[in-house]
Amino acid sequence: MNDTAIKTTELSHSYGPKAALKGLNLSVGEGEIFGLLGHNGAGKTTAVSLLTTLIPPTEGTATILGLDIHADADEVRRTIGYLPENVQFYGNLTLLENLRFFARLSGLDKPDARIREVLEFLDFTGHESERLSTFSKGMRQRVGIAQSILHNPKVLFLDEPTSGLDPQGVRNLREIILNLNRHFGMTIFMNTHLLAEVTQTCTSIGVLREGELVYQDSLAATLTAFPDEASLEDIYLHIEARPER
Amino acid sequence: MPQVLLAVFVGMVTASSVIGWLTNQVVTSVYDRTFAAGLTTQPNPFSAVSPLYYAKNTVIYIILIGALLAIVLGVQSTIRDRKAHTFDLVLSRPVRPASYLGAKLAGLLCWVAGILALSALISWTSISAIVGSVLSPGDTARLLGFYALAWLFLLPFIILGMLTGVYSRRETTALLVPIVIWSVVTFVVPQLGTAAHPVSLLNPVPAIASQGGVFQLANLVLGPLSLTEHFKQASAFVLGDTATTGSPLLSLVVMVAFAGCMLVVLLTTQRDRMRSPLDE
Ligand SMILES: Nc1ncnc2c1ncn2[C@@H]1O[C@H](COP(=O)(O)OP(=O)(O)O)[C@@H](O)[C@H]1O
Ligand SMILES: [Mg+2]
Numbered sequence: 001m002n003d004t005a006i007k008t009t010e011l012s013h014s015y016g017p018k019a020a021l022k023g024l025n026l027s028v029g030e031g032e033i034f035g036l037l038g039h040n041g042a043g044k045t046t047a048v049s050l051l052t053t054l055i056p057p058t059e060g061t062a063t064i065l066g067l068d069i070h071a072d073a074d075e076v077r078r079t080i081g082y083l084p085e086n087v088q089f090y091g092n093l094t095l096l097e098n099l100r101f102f103a104r105l106s107g108l109d110k111p112d113a114r115i116r117e118v119l120e121f122l123d124f125t126g127h128e129s130e131r132l133s134t135f136s137k138g139m140r141q142r143v144g145i146a147q148s149i150l151h152n153p154k155v156l157f158l159d160e161p162t163s164g165l166d167p168q169g170v171r172n173l174r175e176i177i178l179n180l181n182r183h184f185g186m187t188i189f190m191n192t193h194l195l196a197e198v199t200q201t202c203t204s205i206g207v208l209r210e211g212e213l214v215y216q217d218s219l220a221a222t223l224t225a226f227p228d229e230a231s232l233e234d235i236y237l238h239i240e241a242r243p244e245r
Numbered sequence: 246m247p248q249v250l251l252a253v254f255v256g257m258v259t260a261s262s263v264i265g266w267l268t269n270q271v272v273t274s275v276y277d278r279t280f281a282a283g284l285t286t287q288p289n290p291f292s293a294v295s296p297l298y299y300a301k302n303t304v305i306y307i308i309l310i311g312a313l314l315a316i317v318l319g320v321q322s323t324i325r326d327r328k329a330h331t332f333d334l335v336l337s338r339p340v341r342p343a344s345y346l347g348a349k350l351a352g353l354l355c356w357v358a359g360i361l362a363l364s365a366l367i368s369w370t371s372i373s374a375i376v377g378s379v380l381s382p383g384d385t386a387r388l389l390g391f392y393a394l395a396w397l398f399l400l401p402f403i404i405l406g407m408l409t410g411v412y413s414r415r416e417t418t419a420l421l422v423p424i425v426i427w428s429v430v431t432f433v434v435p436q437l438g439t440a441a442h443p444v445s446l447l448n449p450v451p452a453i454a455s456q457g458g459v460f461q462l463a464n465l466v467l468g469p470l471s472l473t474e475h476f477k478q479a480s481a482f483v484l485g486d487t488a489t490t491g492s493p494l495l496s497l498v499v500m501v502a503f504a505g506c507m508l509v510v511l512l513t514t515q516r517d518r519m520r521s522p523l524d525e
Contacts, residue, residue, distance in 0.1 A: 003305040052337040054520060077339040084337075088329035105345075147334075 005030040005155050005187040006051065010060035013046050020046040023060065028204070030065075030154075033181050033188045035198040037236055038208035044191040045085060047208070048157050048188040051189070052082045062209055078107060081153035083144040085160045085191075091133035095124060095143065098132055102147035111150065118146050122176065138169030145176055149186075156180065158190040162197055171195065177201055195233045207239050215239045247321065249315040251307045251360065256307040258364040262371030265299035269375060279361040296376045296384055297484045300368050300391065307395045307429060308473050315357065315399040318421045319406020322349050324419050326524075327410070334518050342519055344408065350511065353403050356397055365392040397500050402427065402450040404507040411514060414524050435471040467515045475499040 006028040013021045021043040028034045038044050049055045051062055053073045062069045067076045089098045096115065103111030119125055122142050127135075132143065141161065148156060158177070162170045178201060180186045192198060198205060198219070205222060207215040217225070222235060229235045269291050276289045323346075335345055335474035369388055373380050380388065380465045405423045413419035468474075480494035 010496060049333075054333055054336050055517070067434055074339045077337060082334060082337040087334055088331070100519040102334070102338075105340050107339055192496070209335050 008062040012059040035202035042208040043211040081148035081156045096128040106151040155187045254310045261302040263460040266375040315402035317401040320410040323410030400504045401507040430471045
């Protein structure tokens with residue numbers, strides 16, 4: 001078994017009286033691509049917000065590569081990359097200007113060499129001085145990936161990265177995610193709706209229902225554990241619908 | 246919206262010099278005819294005024310349009326990052342909110358300094374044209390000093406806008422709240438102090454405080470809060486207006502104190518507060 005990249009213990013968060021995440025116990029190994037599934041409002045974004053140090057836990061703890069998300073918050077921030085859901089970059093700045101901005105935020109002092117590398121990796125060469133407002137949705141999402149990997153993070157969090165993309169965009173993004181994992185060994189934690197995506201990229205999955213983790217296993221084990229179901233979609237709907245354990 | 250306000254502001258600065266010039270032209274031509282007809286032996290009233298007289302109305306434009314422009318710029322700079330979820334990304338980076346907001350403010354201050362530098366150039370050129378000779382180094386220094394004061398005066402309004410942009414639940418409230426505060430500071434507070442001269446608030450030269458006991462007390466308490474009155478006071482002094490009363494030093498201290506307090510509030514913004522949800 002690999003070393004643990006992400007470990008949560010009774011991790012919980014409430015927005016006022018509303019408990020959005022209830023006692024999450026989760027463990028993701030280094031080098032895995034973990035897919036967190038769940039209906040809208042299940043608490044996926046809340047889980048990622050906790051792990052990326054945006055919000056403090058109301059109860060419980062979590063570590064990223066052994067660093068505590070509360071006590072070692074700044075170290076965690078240097079270790080992780082993050083692409084929030086629905087984030088928009090600066091449309092009136094060029095691609096290069098946007099990436100310089102986020103590189104500085106991630107603590108890179110002389111980022112240009114690294115930016116070239118990332119742009120090449122993401123097939124952006126030649127677009128450096130174009131304004132982001134002229135980019136397609138698919139291109140913008142790749143900009144989102146670009147900013148998230150500038151500082152070579154070991155763990156990457158992606159919140160619904162394929163939402164709103166056309167099939168070609170979805171395919172491109174899938175290849176990028178797989179490459180990041182295979183060539184750079186990044187551990188990837190992604191929230192998603194798209195089950196076809198999960199089958200083709202993830203090594204393990206978890207299912208959240210109303211703030212509670214109701215299932216977690218490797219993808220391979222999941223597919224064999226439900227021989228009666230034809231696809232992961234059926235398995236997911238089956239897990240979602242079954243009564244509390 | 247900031248573009249419109251910016252255009253109006255630069256237009257007003259230009260217009261104020263042109264209006265001054267037209268007044269000068271009309272009065273002088275009337276005077277020349279009156280003098281030629283032997284109806285007066287008094288000197289031309291305009292030959293005695295300082296060239297900086299023509300910049301006097303700019304004080305009012307700074308208070309009215311400049312402050313609104315500052316507020317709008319401030320609000321948009323932070324609310325944009327909330328609407329675009331950029332704050333989420335920023336908060337996941339190893340950056341203190343104080344550094345991020347401070348850097349944003351620094352950028353806005355540079356931008357405002359640029360606008361004021363442009364206005365100063367317009368004022369300097371048009372006044373030189375009106376007077377018919379290049380403005381003396383002393384007067385040039387006074388004009389620049391006035392624009393530096395204007396920059397200091399606008400700083401708290403930029404921060405006020407940034408703060409309501411961070412805290413408000415709606416974009417309209419984010420704009421409305423600082424505008425209400427601005428109008429209270431500009432119109433209500435000084436009126437409580439001087440009471441007798443409502444119209445004088447639009448006068449570039451500050452009103453003389455009433456002598457009544459209650460008003461004097463109100464003046465003492467509210468005086469330091471009348472940021473705009475202090476700006477007028479300090480500006481009148483810097484522009485060499487002889488009609489001004491009161492201490493320019495006190496006014497400067499009040500302006501610096503306002504700027505300093507707002508800066509402290511901005512730089513102590515908590516991480517959690519930067520993610521308060523926006524009703525869209
Ligand atoms: N800032 C917030 N304030 C109050 N309630 C929130 C906030 N963010 C999310 N919630 C609530 O918490 C629950 C979980 O939301 P979220 O984590 O966004 O779910 P998901 O990402 O799975 O769709 C939902 O019921 C949502 O309405
Ligand atoms: Mg979500």
